[in-house]
Amino acid sequence: MIILYMMQSTSPNIRKITMMLNEAGLPYAVHKFEKNADGKLPNEFLAINPNGTVPAILDKDNGAVLFESCAILYYLAEKSGQLLPAEIKNRGEVMKWLVFEAANMGATMGELYYYLLQATDELADAHLQRYKNKINQFCVIMERQLEGEAYLCGEYSIADIALYPWYGVLEDMADVSLINYPHLKKWADTISQRQAAIASA
Ligand SMILES: N[C@@H](CCC(=O)N[C@@H](CS)C(=O)NCC(=O)O)C(=O)O
Known part of the structure; x- marks a missing residue:
């Protein structure tokens, strides 16, 4: 049994884990706490x-x-034997996109959230623009990767689960014009129909 710790509200970071737990069919309980x-x-x-x-x-x-x-995500993939390819080249590919999420999309969204909702310093607007530009650049990179592909690394994997939950906030948080990213949209539409994505929405 997995205990998932979260605060009262959900978020893309939490959704990654509920999606994975549902995909893997691992039993879990949620432990919510407050400050x-x-x-x-x-x-x-x-x-x-x-x-x-x-x-x-x-x-x-x-x-x-x-x-x-x-x-x-990596731990749950290892535990369940799912969503992480066995073959080293494919596994490396998945790890690359997983770290891309952690180091880039996820980290920048965290900064963007701060500058959108909490920052009061005089440079906030400049920071905001910088982080929005970075998010748009990550979308360009993902769009290229998804051209002619259903998923980021061939088969559906934890890399897709790590990046998918951000799709729903790209427009509102980073002013991404999703119309410019048809492959990204198709990828997100496909994943949104999975039972695990619906269950953790
Ligand atoms: N790199 C971390 C980022 C996690 C993160 O920033 N979580 C937010 C909620 S989505 C958080 O706990 N913020 C601290 C707070 O709300 O006090 C991860 O991928 O788990």
């Missing part, structure tokens, strides 16, 4: 993730504790 009145995270959660971000998981079967959504 304390003084805005601090509960110590119980900091023992799980000292960096304080969600998602995080505890695997009750063996005591494994993981944070960072892409590390969790």
Whole structure:
């Protein structure tokens, strides 16, 4: 049994994990928590993730504790034997796109969220534009990768699961004109019809 730690509201980072758990058919329970009145995270959660971000998981079967959504995706793929190719070249390809998400799309969306909703400094607009430009550039890269392909790395994998949940916020958060990315749209439409995506929407 996997325990998934999250706060009250869901997010693309959480959705990656619920999608994967549903795809893999792994039993799980959600543990929701809130910040304390003084805005601090509960110590119980900091023992799980000292960096304080969600998602995080505890695997009750063996005591494994993981944070960072892409590390969790990789762990769940290994545990279930699904959505990670066995052959080294294909596996390397999936890991490349998984890290692309963590280091680029996910990280930049995190910055964008801060500059859209929380930043008050005078350079906020410049930062905002920079991060929006970066997200648009990532869309160009994904569009090229998806030309003539149903999925990012041949077969459906954890790389697709890592990147798909951002699709729904590209327009609103980063002013991406989705009409310019037909392959990206087709890819997202295909994934959106999967039972696991519907169940974790
Ligand atoms: N790189 C991390 C990013 C996780 C992240 O930024 N999570 C957000 C929610 S989506 C968070 O926990 N923010 C801290 C907060 O809300 O206090 C991952 O992929 O898991």
